[in-house]
Amino acid sequence: MDSFFTTTTWLGSLYLLLPLSVLLSLLLLWFGKSGQAVLISSSLLITIISVHVAKLMFRRPRPSTTELLVAMPSDWSFPSAHTAQATAFFLSVTLVAFQVLPPIWASLFALLSLLFIGIVGYSRIYLQVHYVSDVLAGMVLAALIVSAVRFIVPLLPWLRGK
Secondary structure (H helix, E strand, O other), X not given: OHHHHHHHHHHHOHHXXXXXXXXXXXXXXXXXXXXXXXXXXXXXXXXXXXXXHHHHHHOOOOOOOOOOOOOOOOOOOOOOHHHHHHHHHHHHHHHHHHHHOOHHHHHHHHHHHHHHHHHHHHHHHHOOOOOHHHHHHHHHHHHHHHHHHXXXXXXXXXXXOO
16 A cells, blocks of 8 residues: 555645646636636645645644655645645536536546545555644645635636636
8 A cells, every 4th residue: 555655645746736737727728718727727826825824824743753655745734735735626627527527427527536635635644744634624725715716716807707
């Protein structure tokens, strides 16, 4: 399981999620779906900023352990950035999937997204770089941000009807 979790934890990394977010947003813009592009990109960017501000506010030390499978991140522990980023990305993409895909495919994508979010969260605990509360806080923070962005985007005058 060690290699599985050291690999799957990257599903929450910005090295993967930022390029994917840019690619999906550009693709959506190409097809005239600017509201969906804004949902994905804004949700991820606001989550990144919020998580790092929260880390500086709470300054919770990371778990103390000696046998790590990955390098201990140098920033604070609370909330989990990987988990928050994965939650923001996969949740916002799922919302877009329900707008652009047939319901059966969107539902399948939603299940896979929940699985990915759960795996990323658990990987952070398994790898001993976060506490359970860090992971749960990352999920909740990102879900609140995606919900807020989802509510606000249709209200933006330049995105109405898109």
